Amino acid sequence: MRAALRVVALVAVVVSMPVVGATVEASHGDTCYEETDGIVTKSGGWTNPGPFASVHGGTYIYTDVADEYIEWAVPAGSASWKLIAYTGPNLGTHAVYVDGVLFASVDHYSPDYVYQVVVAEGTWSTGSGHTVKLFVTNNKNASSTGYYANGDALCVSGAAPTPTPTPTPTATPTPAPPTPTPTATPVPTPTPSSLIDARCITRYEDISDPRVYQGGSWFTDFAGYNQYASNDKVAYSGTVGDRLDIRVVGQDAVRVGSVSGPDEGFVWVVLNHNTTLGFFDNYSATLTPWRSTWLNLPDRKEHTVSVYVEGSKNASSTDVWVTVDYMEFIGDCWLHERDQLKVGKSQDLAIYAFGLFLLGGIWVYQLWGRRW
Ligand SMILES: [Ca+2]
Numbered sequence: 001m002r003a004a005l006r007v008v009a010l011v012a013v014v015v016s017m018p019v020v021g022a023t024v025e026a027s028h029g030d031t032c033y034e035e036t037d038g039i040v041t042k043s044g045g046w047t048n049p050g051p052f053a054s055v056h057g058g059t060y061i062y063t064d065v066a067d068e069y070i071e072w073a074v075p076a077g078s079a080s081w082k083l084i085a086y087t088g089p090n091l092g093t094h095a096v097y098v099d100g101v102l103f104a105s106v107d108h109y110s111p112d113y114v115y116q117v118v119v120a121e122g123t124w125s126t127g128s129g130h131t132v133k134l135f136v137t138n139n140k141n142a143s144s145t146g147y148y149a150n151g152d153a154l155c156v157s158g159a160a161p162t163p164t165p166t167p168t169p170t171a172t173p174t175p176a177p178p179t180p181t182p183t184a185t186p187v188p189t190p191t192p193s194s195l196i197d198a199r200c201i202t203r204y205e206d207i208s209d210p211r212v213y214q215g216g217s218w219f220t221d222f223a224g225y226n227q228y229a230s231n232d233k234v235a236y237s238g239t240v241g242d243r244l245d246i247r248v249v250g251q252d253a254v255r256v257g258s259v260s261g262p263d264e265g266f267v268w269v270v271l272n273h274n275t276t277l278g279f280f281d282n283y284s285a286t287l288t289p290w291r292s293t294w295l296n297l298p299d300r301k302e303h304t305v306s307v308y309v310e311g312s313k314n315a316s317s318t319d320v321w322v323t324v325d326y327m328e329f330i331g332d333c334w335l336h337e338r339d340q341l342k343v344g345k346s347q348d349l350a351i352y353a354f355g356l357f358l359l360g361g362i363w364v365y366q367l368w369g370r371r372w
């Protein structure tokens with residue numbers, strides 16, 4: 001079946017050749033490394049279909065087999081990077097690692113084939129070499145007809161600035177600057193604010209909280225995990241696409257509480273169903289309470305924040321379960337006030353009822369007056 005799909009994909013690529021060129025960028029950076037470059041290491045399952053003018057450098061490789069990878073190890077000196085690939089109707093969603101740390105889950109699907117797309121990009125320290133790895137997963141957008149990935153090129157730009165000459169000329173060579181330690185996670189923490197004390201943290205427990213919308217079918221109350229959970233309950237699902245939604249307003253950041261374990265997959269936190277806020281590996285050899293860092297929301301407007309079952313997992317994990325103990329938000333206290341307002345709704349109803357009673361009374365009075 002996979003072989004048949006591959007043939008279909010090849011045919012589709014060839015058929016779509018006449019429409020190429022519209023979205024090709026003139027420049028992706030100062031230096032581009034093809035998938036054939038000496039700095040590349042890759043697993044053995046990729047296919048080289050031969051020359052194809054639309055892709056970067058005229059060649060590419062592809063696969064639809066999960067766990068295949070291609071990695072570029074670029075030398076020190078660049079300030080930013082761009083991963084170049086094509087997108088199309090039969091491409092999957094794959095993981096990009098930078099310096100061994102998961103950077104993003106990248107959906108390579110598009111309704112038509114588009115070549116030389118910047119599918120992921122970022123900046124990094126100039127003082128050391130870096131690696132960018134495209135890791136093939138068994139995931140895809142619901143609209144995609146396949147799981148294909150392609151290795152095309154990695155481009156880097158912005159060479160390290162030349163050191164400014166010291167005013168005193170000296171023959172002693174300047175010692176090389178120490179290699180910066182790579183940061184563990186690219187997720188920014190919220191800027192500390194003097195308002196922090198005035199802000200509230202609102203916690204939503206798994207699916208016990210009625211304000212949590214349940215997309216798909218989540219299980220709850222799992223004895224093995226309950227003992228690690230904040231309210232002695234968790235929600236969990238292993239069905240790709242299942243999600244838990246919370247709609248908020250006036251909030252600055254969100255974080256997710258979970259229990260990591262040996263059969264846990266990646267936890268995908270998504271803003272408004274279209275923007276990745278965070279992507280976390282929730283695997284651990286033993287059951288352990290786990291909580292993400294704070295993930296900033298772009299503003300205090302109304303947003304939907306979701307935890308999705310994405311279907312990826314650490315190679316050591318035995319399954320792709322996603323467990324949610326709670327989601328919590330930090331922001332203004334409006335949510336609490338709104339909860340309190342629910343109490344006041346009965347008063348509102350009483351006022352409406354009284355208004356209707358008055359209107360009804362006037363109507364009866366007029367009827368009565370007309371009759372006499
Ligand atoms: Ca290429």
Ligand SMILES: [Ca+2]
Nearest residue numbers: 206231233325
């Ligand atoms: Ca809970």
